[in-house]
Amino acid sequence: MPVNPPPAPTLSGDLLTIHRLLQSPAQIQRRLRTIQDMRFIADQVLTQRYRSAGGAVLYEVSEPIFNTRPIEAVSPGSEYPKDVTAEGAAALAAVSKWGQATRLTDERIKRNARPGNELDRVLRKVVNTVIKHIDTITMSAVASAVTATQAAGDDWVASTATILRDIELAVADIEDLQMGYRPDTIVMSNTKYAYLASDEKIANLRQRETRDNPVYGGEVEVIGGLVVVKAPLSVLPSDDVWILDSMQLGGMADEAEVDPGYTVAEMAVQVQSERLARQDGWEVWGRRITVPVIQEPAAGIKITGTNPA
Template identity: 60%
Template sequence: MAVNPPGAPTLNGDLLTIHRLLQSPTQLERRLRTLKDMKFVADRILKQKYRTRGGSLLYEVSEGITTTRPIQAVSPGSTYPYATTQDGQAALAAVQDWGQASRLTDAAIKRRVRGGDELDRVLRKLLNTILIKVDSLAISAVASAVNRTLDATTNGGAWNGTNPNILRGLEMAKASVTDLDQGFNPDTVLLSTEMYAFMVSDDRVTNARRRETTDNPIYDGEIEIIDDLIVVKAPAARLPTADVWVFDSTQLGGMADEDEVDPGYVVTEMGVQVQNERIARANSWDIWARRPTVPVVVEPQAGVRIINARS
């Protein structure tokens, strides 16, 4: 009997690799960590981490940093006068389970040109969907809570005007927060990609930066810090207005994630929980992702909104 030559290469090996990956929570978690471009704006503007149990969070808004009476001199032998601390207004936030599922078929793994990358494509789309939703929730919470405003017209001019002074406007915004004397230290500026374009191309900004260096935006298109403020930009569609927000991200608030993880879920560093299930009769896998969270703003006075920055 003649010995037949080996058969042509097939994708069975790739299929087996994907199945093993899907059956291993550890491998799935490593796969998620490779998607480094999945960055949540929400966790950059609301940096505090609140852990909830029972699906809700009780917190205080605008808690004072001083007592209710001024300090006074105490005579020898006298007792110190009592004063009460200032409590904030009580508020309650309910955690919502934001997520969705997608089905990955064996046929898609075997027959599509992406092959073993098909899982990455599905995970990326699930994470993108969650990213957009959670970001929108966090930005809306900040925009509705931070009601103090600074008019750019009289503080540096409109950013898209003929002769803007963006640095002055940012400094005035920082000063308006710091001068409240509540211990706030503005460290972040939130703006749309359009407003970022005005800022990064402004002559006064570009002339003030070092020229002979590769971190100049003329080379990489990025300004990560301006006027000691971390720059956080978001697509205009996620922002309610074309305004610019300057705030103390360490005091403004945080994301309240439910810390009770149900069995079978893999938790990523971004707070997203992922799980999968083999649907044998359908020759496929169900993959779903979620983030049980709610954005919480505890110190609305820690920020200010620059209005009329775009004329």
């Protein structure tokens, strides 16, 4: 006679499920998909995707969008004047394999009332460690390549701060280059976001009678047409604010081929596990084989002077 509701699974059954999961790359991949809060800042800032060949990627830096010869009036029946399309400076970047391993013992699995939580915790730590390092080297590369700056009218803590004007002026500086750049992203620390979200001048410009304002638990996702990307200060080279065209600035060059035994998530992190029979445990490691590529340094600008003196 069927039991309703069905009984809870036994602990031994849970343990067997977790061990089978660790042996299956496909099941690990499904587990990674459930970790929704992990996302690379690097992939939001550098949205282009490059394919590496032989462990490196060849690309052009600051490719001109105009020809050097001006256009001319063409008489009927005459040939059009010709020009040679200008090319950017060639650059080469070598991909690196960034990764880390950790151990998950049988004792940790079976002593948790929900053994799957231990696996999730291990996967989260491994992937988060990879994400933090990739984001750090990516933002360092962005800061080194983007040399244009726009001084803030006042620091963003002061009552006389003009945060929205600072942002719009920085956008104008990029667009005035007439290089086809369209700024779409603003990157700042969590602290700078707090100043932005609580700025009274910006609050007065927000739509009234709406529940998505920060005071009700909502977030400032877009300001001045720019997608707001918050980053921990630990991954930023400085506590400044960057505005950029994420479609033009550059991209991540990942080594797309997956070696045997690995599973790869949408976030491009490759994960594998191995049974350590004599040590009663598992070794789980993750990696990403990639390099940030900054192709159009002029597609970004840094707002300086936002910190109190």
